Amino acid sequence: MREGLDQLESLLKTLDTGGAAGPRQRPERYYQLLVDVYERGRHGPDADSFAALGRNRGYDARGLGGFFVGARAPLRRIEGQVTLTVEGHRLLDAHLTGPVR
Amino acid sequence: MEDLAARRRRVLVDVDWLTDNLHDPALVLLEVDDRPALYHRGHVPGARLVDWAGDLQDPVRRDLPGPEAMKALWERLGITAGSTVVFYGDLNNWLAAYGYWLFTAFGLPDVRLLDGGRQQWITRGLPLTVDVPGPRERGGAPDPVLRQEMRAGRSDVVAAARGGHLVDVRTPQEYYGQWLSEPEFPGETAHRPGHIPGAVNIPWDLAVDLDGCLRPSEELAELYGAAGLVPEQPVTTYCRIGERSAHTWIVLHDLLGYRQVRNYDGSWTEWGSMTGMPIALGSDRGVMPVDFTG
Numbered sequence: 001m002r003e004g005l006d007q008l009e010s011l012l013k014t015l016d017t018g019g020a021a022g023p024r025q026r027p028e029r030y031y032q033l034l035v036d037v038y039e040r041g042r043h044g045p046d047a048d049s050f051a052a053l054g055r056n057r058g059y060d061a062r063g064l065g066g067f068f069v070g071a072r073a074p075l076r077r078i079e080g081q082v083t084l085t086v087e088g089h090r091l092l093d094a095h096l097t098g099p100v101r
Numbered sequence: 102m103e104d105l106a107a108r109r110r111r112v113l114v115d116v117d118w119l120t121d122n123l124h125d126p127a128l129v130l131l132e133v134d135d136r137p138a139l140y141h142r143g144h145v146p147g148a149r150l151v152d153w154a155g156d157l158q159d160p161v162r163r164d165l166p167g168p169e170a171m172k173a174l175w176e177r178l179g180i181t182a183g184s185t186v187v188f189y190g191d192l193n194n195w196l197a198a199y200g201y202w203l204f205t206a207f208g209l210p211d212v213r214l215l216d217g218g219r220q221q222w223i224t225r226g227l228p229l230t231v232d233v234p235g236p237r238e239r240g241g242a243p244d245p246v247l248r249q250e251m252r253a254g255r256s257d258v259v260a261a262a263r264g265g266h267l268v269d270v271r272t273p274q275e276y277y278g279q280w281l282s283e284p285e286f287p288g289e290t291a292h293r294p295g296h297i298p299g300a301v302n303i304p305w306d307l308a309v310d311l312d313g314c315l316r317p318s319e320e321l322a323e324l325y326g327a328a329g330l331v332p333e334q335p336v337t338t339y340c341r342i343g344e345r346s347a348h349t350w351i352v353l354h355d356l357l358g359y360r361q362v363r364n365y366d367g368s369w370t371e372w373g374s375m376t377g378m379p380i381a382l383g384s385d386r387g388v389m390p391v392d393f394t395g
Binding site for chain 1: 136138139142191192193195217218219220223224284285286306309311313
């Protein structure tokens with residue numbers, strides 16, 4: 001029983017962090033989009049601006065939707081504006097303090 | 102008396118002004134970020150990085166830098182008495198505003214803020230560079246003298262809570278006591294949540310438009326006037342570590358012409374960590390106890 005729960009929890013964590021493409025395997029554009037959102041300041045971009053930022057990084061609407069899904073989603077919408085979550089800030093910091101590419 | 106438009110022209114520069122003046126030898130362009138790594142990934146050409154943690158604080162005590170350290174910093178940055186110093190940064194100039202306040206408090210005569218900060222420069226599609234400018238010629242920095250009337254200590258805060266205006270510029274959740282700090286910015290915090298009794302809550306970012314620029318001065322005057330603030334009466338601002346409150350200080354003192362505005366740089370990390378300090382919770386402003394002296 002305990003073993004089964006551990007396996008289930010492990011699977012949920014994997015799904016929550018992007019499935020097979022775990023945190024270390026996210027593409028550069030994923031982090032760049034988080035930087036783009038951060039660079040839009042305290043209020044973040046509105047939906048249209050966010051969609052444009054996403055397009056510039058090669059994301060379609062469905063791909064962008066994935067940034068808002070899950071307990072560890074990096075982005076959230078507040079009154080129509082898109083901003084980083086706590087997890088988004090964590091990923092941003094990990095990216096910014098990594099090697100400059 | 103200087104009108105609002107003239108004040109705005111003196112205090113703020115926009116990206117067009119900056120692009121026109123990038124090569125002016127009198128310009129000293131300084132970037133201050135919450136995430137300094139951003140500077141190394143791209144900054145406005147000619148800008149120098151000022152580290153909020155390393156350059157704008159005393160390296161040992163929880164305090165402002167002393168005059169000698171400030172002069173050494175100004176020398177390193179190539180600042181002279183004739184310099185036009187322009188600050189900008191990330192998060193709507195959150196920490197750049199602190200640099201502006203600090204340099205102004207130490208008596209530098211011509212300090213300005215790039216309206217909208219990094220956000221405006223990037224949104225306009227203007228070029229960024231990773232080239233770090235070389236050292237500037239040293240010598241000629243003025244002697245920094247701290248203007249104490251721009252800074253609040255605890256006794257000033259108590260006086261403002263009783264007989265003036267005390268403005269808490271943090272989020273409502275911090276003011277109510279629901280958060281010790283914003284969840285996204287857990288770095289500096291205090292032992293107890295809440296607010297200073299008597300303080301009114303006017304979050305700093307209400308002064309900022311969605312495009313990252315400061316709202317029109319007339320709207321700002323209305324915002325603070327509606328909260329009962331009066332230009333002729335003293336105002337003290339505070340937040341968590343004194344940087345967001347520096348932003349509001351600029352708005353009130355330099356943009357709107359409030360005559361006596363102090364920034365409590367000790368802010369909530371000081372007040373909420375000391376033993377025996379009065380604290381109010383919830384939306385009620387509370388009242389500073391009559392026997393409390395700070």
